[in-house]
Amino acid sequence: MKRYELRCIACGHLNPFSLRRVFCERCGGLLEVVVRVDEVFDRERLQGRVMSMWRYAELLPDFGKPVSMGEGMTRLVRCERLAKAVGVKELYVKLEGMNPTGSFKDRGISVGVTVALEAGARRVICASTGNTSASLAAYAARAGIECVVLIPKGRIASGKLFQARLFGATICEVSGSFDDALRIVLDRAEQLGAHVLNSVNPWRLEGQKTAAFEIWEQLNGSLELNVVVPVGNAGNIAAIWKGFEELRDHGLTDAVPRMIGVQSSGAAPLARMFSTGSEEPVWVESPQTVASAIRIGRPVNWMRAVRAVRSSDGWIYSVDDEEILEAMRLMATTEGIAAEPAGAAPIALLKKGAEEGFLARDEVYVCIATGHHLKDPDPALVSWNAPIPFEEYLRRTLGPEPARRREEPPG
Numbered sequence: 001m002k003r004y005e006l007r008c009i010a011c012g013h014l015n016p017f018s019l020r021r022v023f024c025e026r027c028g029g030l031l032e033v034v035v036r037v038d039e040v041f042d043r044e045r046l047q048g049r050v051m052s053m054w055r056y057a058e059l060l061p062d063f064g065k066p067v068s069m070g071e072g073m074t075r076l077v078r079c080e081r082l083a084k085a086v087g088v089k090e091l092y093v094k095l096e097g098m099n100p101t102g103s104f105k106d107r108g109i110s111v112g113v114t115v116a117l118e119a120g121a122r123r124v125i126c127a128s129t130g131n132t133s134a135s136l137a138a139y140a141a142r143a144g145i146e147c148v149v150l151i152p153k154g155r156i157a158s159g160k161l162f163q164a165r166l167f168g169a170t171i172c173e174v175s176g177s178f179d180d181a182l183r184i185v186l187d188r189a190e191q192l193g194a195h196v197l198n199s200v201n202p203w204r205l206e207g208q209k210t211a212a213f214e215i216w217e218q219l220n221g222s223l224e225l226n227v228v229v230p231v232g233n234a235g236n237i238a239a240i241w242k243g244f245e246e247l248r249d250h251g252l253t254d255a256v257p258r259m260i261g262v263q264s265s266g267a268a269p270l271a272r273m274f275s276t277g278s279e280e281p282v283w284v285e286s287p288q289t290v291a292s293a294i295r296i297g298r299p300v301n302w303m304r305a306v307r308a309v310r311s312s313d314g315w316i317y318s319v320d321d322e323e324i325l326e327a328m329r330l331m332a333t334t335e336g337i338a339a340e341p342a343g344a345a346p347i348a349l350l351k352k353g354a355e356e357g358f359l360a361r362d363e364v365y366v367c368i369a370t371g372h373h374l375k376d377p378d379p380a381l382v383s384w385n386a387p388i389p390f391e392e393y394l395r396r397t398l399g400p401e402p403a404r405r406r407e408e409p410p411g
């Protein structure tokens, strides 16, 4: 038997259960799902199960048939050359770009849309820096319901906009930032009769926590490591931590990883909170960064993210745009694996942390490459490698060509 409770992350109040509830009835805080079960999986029992995140069924919602496209079970790739390049002992990259629409969002959206259907929703809505809109558009199409997305005008990567259009969402442009778009969604959703699928929706995080279960399974249960996650609206880092906590609470591990967050320095409300010792995020009114997925100045999930990082003895840092672009180049050219800029930010942090000495070189790191590199095929991101004429390649490789000897006519 499984029971669910909706606990407020701000005041702890246990709210009456409802699939539609997003905010605490007492204080307006955000909610988290507490799953009560008698028995969970162990590693042996998982053998032979479906190769998607739904293999962890005991700890996932069981309302109706999942709206699923095989999300999760993304590859965890050991990267020896990259480890050497950034200066750490052991490094794994989790390729979340392998999810059906190319980002980790599919985990949360799969659960979120399943729950929305069970709640009777016929229309779903989100604000997005791009990946949520692509994912929600696809899963809503699969579920046969209407999808509305609000995006900051002119500020989302072309691959993501292409996806939202392709999957048939109604796409509304909003002037301002992602934070403005999210405010509008939260203001208008009820009037529109639309189910909100941003990460304020506690069921989203239930899907996203499965990345932790996978890391545990893929590394044969050894979790003495650091997990490095790019932080935007701050839901994912909290969700992954929740997954590790659940493994510990069910006796499946003693050690849990240290959670390390990374933001871009032009959009770093939480990194600045940590570096200044402030009790609250240092809000950013016009966030700027090349990593459009984490161009967020007012992360709604800040409280649960800070709790995750503090409870695991971690920290939230920032890196500059140039460091992110260099990390993309390093990942791609040393390992042949790639990510959109936000997904490369963890590698940028490792390199900086190992160089400057604030991250230990002799530890194990798992970096979450949150989105596929083809999401953002902006040529400016690879300005270091423009195509050249073949003749130039010949000159570079073989040296200047000797002047051709004129053929003497025979005889």
Ligand SMILES: Cc1ncc(COP(=O)(O)O)c(C=O)c1O
Pocket: 103, 129, 130, 131, 132, 199, 230, 231, 232, 233, 234, 235, 236, 237, 293, 294, 340, 342, 343, 370, 371
């Ligand atoms: C590729 C990518 N990385 C990281 C993030 C940040 O995740 P969160 O908003 O849960 O912190 C996002 C969110 O849009 C994203 O699309």
Ligand SMILES: [Zn+2]
Pocket: 008, 009, 010, 011, 012, 013, 024, 025, 026, 027, 028, 029
């Ligand atoms: Zn509350």
